[in-house]
Amino acid sequence: MKGIFIIADGLGGRPSDIDGKTCLEAADTPYLDALATRGSSGLVDPIGPGVRPGSDTAHLSLMGYDPYEVYTGRGVFECLGIGMDVKAGDICFRANFGSVETSDDGLRLLDRRAGRINEGQKDLEAALRGLSIPGTEIDFLASTQHRGALRIRGEGLSRFISETDPHVIGELLHPSAPTADVPGAQKTADLVNQITQQSYELLVEHPLNQKRISEGKLPANVLLLRGAADCPDLPSIESIYGVRGAVIAGGALYRGVAEACGMTYIPVEGATGGLDTDIVAKAEAVLNALKTYDYVFCHLKGTDNAGHDQDAEAKKAFIERMDTELFKTLIERVDWDSTHLAFTGDHCTPIDYGDHTVDPVPVLFVGPNIPRDSGTTIGIRVAGQGGLGRFSGRVLPMLLGYCNWAPKFGS
């Protein structure tokens, strides 16, 4: 048996998306409809009814973990997702390149994304290897645009500290401070403040920034650290189910969550984590990974990007591209006698609102052990009356269970 778990980020929508239909309902998806006709649909509350999910917490919940128990913050998934190793005691951050200017009172924010810097970040990353504080090991890696991740390794650190990003242009960077009276919080806050200052000193005179300024661009002259997190204590999927999984994802966060669950990352050229991602390449990678792994988790981000951009046509078009470039391929080339597929989103990102909402998300299961319901699509209305009813999170455990890999609880 093989398992395929596909998450289209922010898949869910609302009647306000397009003429009274969600983008998923409005999209022309003959291949997805064919799968729906063979399978059974339902509604999933990614975390629970009436809980508005983040992407990180929703993914943890869909993988079968209780985010209220295991979630420590986003930073750790960003670090894992960028390829760093993370071990107990490390403190991890999302790290943006930002633009600041000096003032008598400290560093003043000019831009939270360094003018959406889009080249030369690896040069800045190299300069930041100069970050140095005795007794600690500091690692920074740049990823896409202004984004990166930073890990502090050292003794007696804590994630209970505030972020430095004031989120408002023109304001001074906030000094990091403890958010709880716990050991290590003051020490870690002090480290963050030193790293912030050092990053400015290492970057302010950097040739790339001199060039950016001469071109009228904002300099990338500081690191803004947020999402402090320590290593969550997750038993791996393999330790629970005895099967090995792979992750195919363009976005670092999703790779990071999957690696934290014990999946193996498979890089795919052209997987951008955006609307322009190469879905054909990802589909091929899924089929290829199934030869080696028991199950594959494939994440597509474009639906969410279009939702945040409030672009209904782009979201609908991305769903239609998934239909012909992924689901058609799977229909034609997967051995459906010995494969189960689950398809859902990690939350809704309705066009009208442009951000995550609490509404439940359609979910589809297909495979030999799934009783076929009467649905022939998986729009929200059909899924709401589908054969799987409504449940909270745990889509991967259900998928692995249909593949007969679940351990028995009790006897």
Place this chain on the structure above:
Amino acid sequence: MKGIFIIADGLGGRPSDIDGKTCLEAADTPYLDALATRGSSGLVDPIGPGVRPGSDTAHLSLMGYDPYEVYTGRGVFECLGIGMDVKAGDICFRANFGSVETSDDGLRLLDRRAGRINEGQKDLEAALRGLSIPGTEIDFLASTQHRGALRIRGEGLSRFISETDPHVIGELLHPSAPTADVPGAQKTADLVNQITQQSYELLVEHPLNQKRISEGKLPANVLLLRGAADCPDLPSIESIYGVRGAVIAGGALYRGVAEACGMTYIPVEGATGGLDTDIVAKAEAVLNALKTYDYVFCHLKGTDNAGHDQDAEAKKAFIERMDTELFKTLIERVDWDSTHLAFTGDHCTPIDYGDHTVDPVPVLFVGPNIPRDSGTTIGIRVAGQGGLGRFSGRVLPMLLGYCNWAPKFGS
């Protein structure tokens, strides 16, 4: 956006109610049906599947709190609902006027409700201002009929004590005693026993009781204390969602729960918490409150009273009166482009059983962000196949989420 949350207490029923239909199914409700046609229905387990709810625990769960975590007892909601302030450390009770006679062994119960006393309770309340124990502050307020609430304020008290009401006519009042080996329980039990004895001494010769006895009525000559509770630690709805709510309810308990959640109480003349309540006045109050508050919670109790009275026709008639006096008004006068409504019950009170049961309850959501399902009523059979599926509690968080007020968990 505005939110309206309507709970008809004990709304749910069973096929044994009326000729194979629940009272809700049997009732003629053209306006509710019109709302159902516009919205989506489902089933809610007020606390969880197979859990038989009390009204207090069910309301907490529907408001989004975990009653297993926060519920300490009913007394605190009775005290809040009667208008007392309650702070950490206080111990609160439901307090009935009862009828007792002296015997060699103690006070012997004649009636648990003082012959359903219906006048003069405020005179008795005044007499009970004489309750006095050094080092404590004791407050009692009478509400409807034999009912009232009592609060003890003092150092080192505990709710882990037994009640005095033997629940059997002719038995001696039970001395209150600790129910757990925790600090303050013995002290609080002693206080309750002293208050019981003092209440008898303050009331036994009261002119009102002399008059009652001369008229052949049972005297209201003791306070029976039960439902000991301390102040639950509930984060307010406003602190979580950033929006302000109002509560419209005739019954003290429901006002109390809503006030514990941080809602503001709006008194409505004619709201009795009974079958005779002025639903027209409550509907007007809802519309009026929506001008000032982000959301309004409106509670109607008549459905439950009729269920406890095992009077199917009364329950059906109350539902029909809600239809024409509340739902018709809402349909005609609410701006449905910018309002979400949720309607459900806090449990079933089937006619045949005459008390709360475990069965799930129909729930209806209407508003611009709700995908319309195929249902045109919300009877149990239709709701069981409705577009919202089945979920546990948390109706208010879902409603506030559809209004786009929910905070994100994670990022």
